[in-house]
Amino acid sequence: MHTSEQITLAHLPSGVPIQTTVHTYGAGSPTIYVQAAQHGREINGTEVLRRLHERLTDKTVELDGTVIAVPVADPLTFDRVSYTTPEALDSVNHNMNRCWPGDFEGSLHERMTASLWAYAGQADAIVDLHTGSLSMLTHTVYLDGDTDCQRLAKAFGTDLLLAEAAGDTADTEWTERDFGGKLRVAATRRNIPSITPELAHNKQLVESAIDIGVKGMVAVLTEWGLIDGEVPEWDGTIARNHLGRIRADQSGLFQPATAAVVGSDVESGEYLGDVYHPATYDHLQTVHADRDGIIYSVTEEATVTAGNTLVGVAERIEWLRWYVYSSSVIIGVPLSRGLREIPVADRSNRLNVFEDSSRIARVDCFVGGF
Helix, strand or coil: CEEEEEEEEEECCCCCEEEEEEEEEECCCCEEEEEECCCCCCCHHHHHHHHHHHHHCCCCCCCCCEEEEECCCCHHHHHHCCCCCCCCCCCCCCCHHHCCCCCCCCCHHHHHHHHHHHHHCCCCEEEEEEEECCCECCEEEEECCCHHHHHHHHHHCCCEEEEECCHHHHHHHHHHCCCCCCHHHHHHCCCCCEEEEEEEECCCCCHHHHHHHHHHHHHHHHHCCCCCCCCCCCCCEEEECCCEEEECCCCEEEEECCCCCCCCEECCCCEEEEEECCCCCCEEEEEECCCCEEEEEECCCCEECCCCEEEEEECECCEEEEEECECCEECCEECCCCEEEECCCCCCCCEEEEEECCCCCEEEEEECCC
């Protein structure tokens, strides 16, 4: 079963309604809410939802639950092929993804998000489809430490998952970066598992990213029991989000090094490029990696302003290695705290492997004295 409705999100000063289309598939629980184009130039998600529509309306597909899909969450930025709305329309919240869950009596974007939150806030899980810059690795962001969010992210299946800090650290980071009003944040604070896939770059339909998005949505619906099938086992990398942002010390021209390639592993201190003065040719900055990790973004603009992010390095966190002195304690943490032993074939080196199901992927542990 499929229905669609035109809803009014808010009104322009002229009285013209700002409208979008909400698609509903199936009925009953659980409910998955998915949206695209919060930032109007990020269109890969919109195409993902069109292709998902074709699958969900196939007569052979039976949904055991409800899918709510909004292909154009922000018509204002979509029509302008922009990231934010003009200040004249919303001088308080020009970025729609900074004011969730919204306010029916607030600014333009707050009213728009409140209208959509009426749907999203009732969901059992939320997928907010975005795209990144031209030189950004496709990845999915989720709340670190939240097992349901991680389960959702792994089901979606991008090779790289970025875990955003949790608890008090997260609140501080979200405040400093003005992230408190993101849809993903509003949802997780209300115990709704949510993820933000970043599907390649904006303004163009990128076939490889769209394919990842469609497969990811089908896998999410399978994982949550809406459709029959098996979810492919995830075998990727988990890294921390928003830590390794290497910024320009001064304004100028950035010349990246050959090693500054999206998806590449780097070590702390590794050379990643230079910033020069365009007129005097003075050398202004040698750019180095500030940590070990994987490069997930490189600025696409050679002309940079002081403070701009040049390279993003995500710190891997899915593997931790600890030396321990007994089989029952890992650096003072009892095995009873979410750790279970996984059999391994070769114990010739007395290697035991444990999985920390409450936090990250796995913990390698050498058991015995040293």
